[in-house]
Each structure stands twice: as C-alpha cells, then as structure tokens.
Amino acid sequence: MQIKAFGAATIATLLTGGAWAQEQSIIVQSTTSTANSGLYDHLLPMFENETGIKVNVVAVGTGQAIKNAENCDGDVLLVHARSAEEAFVEAGYGTERMDLMYNDFVIVGPEDDPAGVGGMEDVRAALSKIAGEGALFASRGDDSGTNRKEMALWAETGIDPSAASGDWYRETGSGMGATLNAGIGMGAYVMTDRATWISFENKQDYEIQVQGDADMFNQYGVIPVSPERCPSVNAEAAQTFADWLVSDEGQDAIAAYTVADQQLFFPNASSD
Amino acid sequence: MILPLAVRDLVLRFGQANVLNGLSFDLGGSGCTMIMGPNGSGKSLLLKLLHGLMTPSGGRIEWGGRAPRDVTARQALVFQKPVLLRRSVAANIDFVLRARGKDRDRRDALLEHVGLGHKASQPARLLSGGEAQRLALARALATDPEVLLLDEPTASLDPASVVAIEGIVADARARGVRVIFVTHDIGQARRMADDVLFLQRGRIAEHTPAAAFFHAPQSQAARDYLNGRIVV
Amino acid sequence: MGEAVTLALQLVLSGDPDLLEIVLLSLRVSLTATVLACLIGLPIGSLVAIGRFPGRNAVLIVMNALMGLPPVVVGLLVYLHLSRSGPLGFLGLLYTPTAMIIAQTLLIAPIVAALSRQVLEDLHAEYSEQFRSLCLTRVQAVEALLWDARYSLLTVGLAGFGRAVAEVGAVIIVGGNIDHLTRVMTTAIALETSKGDLALALALGIILLVIALGVNAAVQSVRMTATRQAYV
Numbered sequence A: 001m002q003i004k005a006f007g008a009a010t011i012a013t014l015l016t017g018g019a020w021a022q023e024q025s026i027i028v029q030s031t032t033s034t035a036n037s038g039l040y041d042h043l044l045p046m047f048e049n050e051t052g053i054k055v056n057v058v059a060v061g062t063g064q065a066i067k068n069a070e071n072c073d074g075d076v077l078l079v080h081a082r083s084a085e086e087a088f089v090e091a092g093y094g095t096e097r098m099d100l101m102y103n104d105f106v107i108v109g110p111e112d113d114p115a116g117v118g119g120m121e122d123v124r125a126a127l128s129k130i131a132g133e134g135a136l137f138a139s140r141g142d143d144s145g146t147n148r149k150e151m152a153l154w155a156e157t158g159i160d161p162s163a164a165s166g167d168w169y170r171e172t173g174s175g176m177g178a179t180l181n182a183g184i185g186m187g188a189y190v191m192t193d194r195a196t197w198i199s200f201e202n203k204q205d206y207e208i209q210v211q212g213d214a215d216m217f218n219q220y221g222v223i224p225v226s227p228e229r230c231p232s233v234n235a236e237a238a239q240t241f242a243d244w245l246v247s248d249e250g251q252d253a254i255a256a257y258t259v260a261d262q263q264l265f266f267p268n269a270s271s272d
Numbered sequence B: 001m002i003l004p005l006a007v008r009d010l011v012l013r014f015g016q017a018n019v020l021n022g023l024s025f026d027l028g029g030s031g032c033t034m035i036m037g038p039n040g041s042g043k044s045l046l047l048k049l050l051h052g053l054m055t056p057s058g059g060r061i062e063w064g065g066r067a068p069r070d071v072t073a074r075q076a077l078v079f080q081k082p083v084l085l086r087r088s089v090a091a092n093i094d095f096v097l098r099a100r101g102k103d104r105d106r107r108d109a110l111l112e113h114v115g116l117g118h119k120a121s122q123p124a125r126l127l128s129g130g131e132a133q134r135l136a137l138a139r140a141l142a143t144d145p146e147v148l149l150l151d152e153p154t155a156s157l158d159p160a161s162v163v164a165i166e167g168i169v170a171d172a173r174a175r176g177v178r179v180i181f182v183t184h185d186i187g188q189a190r191r192m193a194d195d196v197l198f199l200q201r202g203r204i205a206e207h208t209p210a211a212a213f214f215h216a217p218q219s220q221a222a223r224d225y226l227n228g229r230i231v232v
Numbered sequence C: 001m002g003e004a005v006t007l008a009l010q011l012v013l014s015g016d017p018d019l020l021e022i023v024l025l026s027l028r029v030s031l032t033a034t035v036l037a038c039l040i041g042l043p044i045g046s047l048v049a050i051g052r053f054p055g056r057n058a059v060l061i062v063m064n065a066l067m068g069l070p071p072v073v074v075g076l077l078v079y080l081h082l083s084r085s086g087p088l089g090f091l092g093l094l095y096t097p098t099a100m101i102i103a104q105t106l107l108i109a110p111i112v113a114a115l116s117r118q119v120l121e122d123l124h125a126e127y128s129e130q131f132r133s134l135c136l137t138r139v140q141a142v143e144a145l146l147w148d149a150r151y152s153l154l155t156v157g158l159a160g161f162g163r164a165v166a167e168v169g170a171v172i173i174v175g176g177n178i179d180h181l182t183r184v185m186t187t188a189i190a191l192e193t194s195k196g197d198l199a200l201a202l203a204l205g206i207i208l209l210v211i212a213l214g215v216n217a218a219v220q221s222v223r224m225t226a227t228r229q230a231y232v
C-alpha cells in the first residue's frame, strides 16, 4: 500500500538525518551574547578552515548551557559566570577553565531617563536610585550569567528587588534579546552586556545610561567538557577549539571583531 | 441451503416498549415474500433481525437450523437508503468482490446487468436515486446471496426505475435466490409477491399467499390498509 | 511592516542560500514529522473510532487533552531522553534534524489521532451497518474507512503539519537552533527577534506564512476536486 512506501521514504530520511551529524564536529554550549553579537560567524569559518572541525553552537542562557554540558550534551562550554564555571570544573564536568575575553555590562534606559541615572558610573548607586524612584527595571530572571551578575550587584546594594517583582521590578524569564525587547517596550531600565547592546537592532530611543564601573566587568571563560565524565565527547576536537581560542591567532581574531566600528570583546587569555 | 426459515416468539424491546411482540412464522425454500404494514410496524427491524444485524430480546430465528449471525454472509440486504462508498461506481463493486474473495472479472457483467455499464467510472455518490439503488442491488448480487433482503428499495423512485429494479429482483428470484421484500407499494406487491406477511404494531396481522391476500385479506388491518384507510 | 514585506521579497528574490536552507529544513522536518505522526496517529484514531473497549472514554479524553500539549514540554521530554545522560543518549541524536522530527512527531501525533478519530467515527456511523451486512473483517473495514475518509484525513494531516511547522518551543530545545544544521524558520525568527532585528524576524514570518498558505492552497484544491466528485 501507499502507506508502506511512505514509511520507507520516511525511515530513509531519518537515517540520512542521522548521518548528517557524522562529520568531525563539536557542539559548543554557549551563552547567547557571543552568538547573538555575531562573534561566532566571524571566528568559526577561520577555525573550521584551518582544522576541518565543524563547530555547532547551541546558544542558551549560561545556566542552561552549564546544565546541558553537565548532561554531556556539548563538547565545549563557553559562558560568563566565573564561580559557576569553577564549580563545573571542580565537580569534574570540565577539564580546565581558561579565561578567554571580557567585555562589560551596561545599564540601558530610555532617553528621558526617569530615574535620573544617566552618566552615573557607580552601578550600585544607580541601582539604588532606580529602586528608590520605583522606576521600571526589566531583569532576565533566567539564571543566566548576566542575571547572576545583576543579582550579585543588587545583593551588594542591600535591596531585594524580588520583593517588588511584578511591580517596578519585572522578571521576563527570557534571554537577553527578548528582555531588551520587553524592557524597551515598557520603558524599563535593562542591564545587558555591551556586545549584545551594540549589535541589538531594536534600540529605539534607548541609550547607555550607566557604564564604566570596574564591577561591571564581564569575563568569559571556555571549558572543554571532560571525557572522563562524558565519554561521548569529542575531547580532542574540543581541546583543539579551546586551545585555538586562547592562542594568539584566536585572540587576535576576537580583538578584530567589530560591530559599527566598535570592538565588542577584549581578549584576555593568559599566555602561559 | 439456509432455508427454510423458522421464526418463533420473536420479541424486540427498546427500553419498556416491545417494538416486535412475539412473531412466529415460517418461510419456505423459494419465492418472494413481501412484508407489508404501516410505518413503524417493525418491518425494517425484522429484516435486520433476520439478517443477523441485531439480537432479539426474546424468541429465536433459525435459517435451516442456524442462527442469523452465522449466515449473514449468505444473505444480502439492500437498505432503503443505499450506503455507497465514496468511490466510483466500478470501485464500489470491486470493493465487495475483493472483500468477499469473488472473481473480480464479474464487475462489468454485474454493472451491465443493472444497466450501469456506462456509468462505471462515475462517482457513485452522484448517481440518481434509481441508479444508486441499482448499484446497491448489483453490490448485493456480487456476494452471490442465497437470500436477498430488500427494505423498500423502490420507495421514492420514478416508475421506470421501479420497473428496472423489479426486473433485476425477478431475475434473481428466477435463478433461485430467495427474496424477502419490504414494500408499501400495493401494485408492486401484487406483481412480485408469492406470499404476504402483514405486520401491525409489532405483531403479524396475517401471513397468507398473495392471491388470497389481495383477493380477500383475513385481517381487518390488512383490509383497511388495502382500502387506503389509515391503520395504526 | 512595509519594511518587513520589502525585506521578505528581497530575501526570496535574491535566492538567499541561507534562507533556502532554512526553508527546506523546516519543510523536511515538519513534513517528515507529519508523515510519521500519521503512521502513528491514524491506527490509533481508527482503533478508538471503531473499537468498543473498556476505558475508551478515558482514552478519548487523554487523546483530546494531548492535542493541547505545549511544544516546550514535548521538547523538554525529548531532550531528557535524547540527552547524552538520558536513556537514549547513546544514539547521539540530540541537536540533529532527527531529534526535531521526533519532537514534532510526538507533538502532532495526538492531533492526528484525535482528529482522525472524529472523522473516522462519523464515517463509521454511516458505514457500519452496511459493513456488517457485507461481513467485512475489521481490517477490511478500517482500510475502507481510511480510504474513503482520505480527503478529510488530508485536512487532519494539514492541521498537524500546520502545528509542526509553526512551533518553536520543541525544536529549539532539541535542535539547538544550530546554524546550517538545525536552524528552521521558527527558530530563526526567534533568534532574529532576540537580536532585535524585528524587521528580518517579521520578513521570515511572512515567508513562513506564504509557505503555509501554499501548502494549504494545494490541499484545498485537491479537496475541492474531491468534493466535486462527492468523495468527501
């Protein structure tokens, strides 16, 4: 019957689908900011040309990226939440953590700046002022690297914004881009990494209001997933990729990436 | 042969109401029995019981000693509103021939026999009422039934269609098929019947040879019915 | 909006290879999932449509409820199974089109089952007495029902396809939205939205809509031909 022919064709499709992923390839569990800013589109062709290793990027929040890597669903982890990364290696999921690059966080807000924080450098003071004014603030609330950083800063101000959740403090529970879209839609301040902001295309009347605090530093790390913990990983290729990123060549490539003539990431791998 | 048919104390109940209320009769091995009676007297239900599509609430039906369910395949029932498959005329016959393991080459002859040869490739559900009923007859005949049960097959058909269908049925009967035919058409009954079973309110008012029935009906109900008086 | 339409036209007319790749993968994943969902859903739908068994009502309720299964939940369940640390991790299917096909299949199989059950049950109500009279086996009856309901079932498949091709929650979790590997229309739209490139996101959305319109129009024209022949 026709149905049988259908079935055969389907199974054939399924098999070729499986075969598709068979070439020498690795999966990078990555934070969204590096992916959304276009950094990988700049770096990966160089790496792939040189090594023939295909790099597949799964871009999710840092929290989910770490969780996925702990489930052995990635060969390399590239995120920005230092203590969580160290815990990841400590627990045996990763072979080693390497500093890769940094950029910084900024707080963006509407042009009319309802809380009057424009031009401030002290991020804690700015957050306190926003809270004091009850100005809208949109948080990712998704356990991502950015979210963790934001929560750490709030903790240092002594304010518990979650008490005002749903009031002036709005947790979107989504990625950086979605949170920016939502924040801009409701006129709320948003803390974002600079790379995402520069390459973000829906800025409307928003501008950077708070920047320059040394504590807004955003360090990215790269970790190959441990083959001892996860026998399925492509350890060799993963190591090759991590090594390339922190090599002079990789670091130069990172430094060379610009959007609108602005450098988005600043390589800072230790050259030991 | 699955005949003779013996029906004893047949009862069919829906809830509290007995719609068939103790029917007993015998049918012999050949001929055409017409079942008549006013609307709602239980004719259609009786046919379905004889065909094994329903289970009686009481009494028994025996076809040559066998239960209706065991001989359903040796009979064919043509419903008042034929249920035709959503396919071509030919495919409707093909389907039955294949399902019942019959010789598929017979299709064209069957369609010719009922006068639908030229409609073979047309969608069955676009046939006129008379054509649809003839296709249903052809499908019934395709199963080579020993007994042909017909439930008002010519109701609401034009006279030419009625003649055509009567011809096909008469032909089957001549070839030895036992015919049991429900009708309201007194003229038709006169033309076709060997004997008449008259039902009224779930009971047999009378069961007599055709000649006697039309000449001198024994029951008041049949007399009224034949005279066009309302019987309930 | 105008900007998005212009952009959509530009993308299509320039024959953008990335766009083509994404469109083709969307179609491949969702069409394969639809076929598989039919292979799973139709037998279940038929079984429940014509079967009378204890717990049938419960099955019906569950089937109808599963139609509303949120894609992310399906995605999560499939992720947990296909993850390297999950029971089927050894297959290495996570982040492949196959994983996306599996997730969408599970998402829409209940839709196919529940909707086809309704279609087949209605048709069975019409056919069942005739089928019993013809002494069809269960398999023959189901085959005939499936064939005669084919045009209605096409619409059922279309409903499943529509849901599959439009969902993002499941494929983004199990596919990972990997460029040139598992990126489909909906995940690309989600990505462009998160990049704030709303015009491009909308342009992709328009293209998706046009594809969906095309598929629907094709099915509709088939159905109209069928309706004209009274095959629906």
Ligand SMILES: Nc1ncnc2c1ncn2[C@@H]1O[C@H](COP(=O)(O)OP(=O)(O)O)[C@@H](O)[C@H]1O
Residues within 6 Å of the ligand: B014, B019, B037, B038, B039, B040, B041, B042, B043, B044, B045, B046
């Ligand atoms: N499923 C049913 N439930 C209850 N009553 C029924 C059912 N089917 C038929 N009846 C009743 O049984 C009586 C006989 O029906 P039927 O045999 O169809 O009459 P007719 O002699 O006109 O063919 C009618 O009064 C009808 O309403």
Ligand SMILES: [Mg+2]
Residues within 6 Å of the ligand: B043, B044, B045, B151
């Ligand atoms: Mg009747």
